[in-house]
Amino acid sequence: MLVVVGAFFARPALFGTPSSSVVVAGVPIPVGDQPGWVNGTPLTGGAGGDTRDIWPPVPPDARSRPIGAPGPRLSWSNDYVFMSTIPEAGGRPVSWDPCRPIHLVVNNAEAPAGADLLLREAAASVTKATGLQFVIEATSTETPSTHRAPVDNARYGNRWSPVLVGWTDPSVVxxxxxRVAGVAGPTGASYYTPTQQHWVSGTVNLDGPAFREILTRPDGWAxxxxxxxxxxGHLxxxxxAPVQGExxxxxxxxxLAFGxxxxxxLRQLGLGPCFTS
Incomplete structure (x- = not known):
């Protein structure tokens, strides 16, 4: 096993209704223990699907075209599972807006030595695979949780809340x-039409004491x-994934690396539409 503490990765255990099936390479398969996530709420109304009344304003760092792009297709493997897909859009996965960065804030309450570099190296691996860009804004005192609204005006203003990365422990989460070293997942925007579905916020909770123990081992950093x-990847x-080796x-x-x-x-998750208008 790679680790003793944290040998089992956490499911994206966010509030939401567990589904009876997931989608593997576009094909639904039954799953008995499907984790929940926070998909956006479908709404009625909205003239022509106009979302200005339900979404925060487009941020200054948004662009009219994707900021980055995923690398070339390296595999024809179908050994991946999306959290959610959109049948009305040909089964494409719900994804992040590639025309704006994914903003992060970090609660370092239980952070191990080197936590910032660990996060940056891991984020760089996801960026290389997806083209999605990450911006680490600042530290935060927000309490880590798996129940978090996509907009928090009091703390972050009228914007999608930045993803909270929490170095924490089981007494808080x-x-x-x-043997769970981390739990993470995204939060979706409310929408009028199915094709407006996309991820806009989320949480990544990491067990600081477990990581400190892991980092004492010869292969601890990797x-x-x-x-x-x-x-x-959950975020x-x-x-x-349905098979070992991923x-x-x-x-x-x-x-130690993405399979x-x-x-x-991840490549397909980097090919989503922009939501900047």
């Missing part, structure tokens, strides 16, 4: 109990980085 990569929209598999058996299925799933 009970989902980290046992193992710790792999856990953060796995959780960021951008991948569920657990970093997004629910148990890590020594995988062929992971990379193809």
């Amino acid at each position: 009970p989902e980290l109990e046992g 193992a710790a980085r792999a856990i953060v990569m796995h959780e960021l 951008v929209g991948l569920d657990h 970093l997004m598999y629910e148990k890590n058996l020594g995988q 062929p299925g992971d990379l193809e799933g």
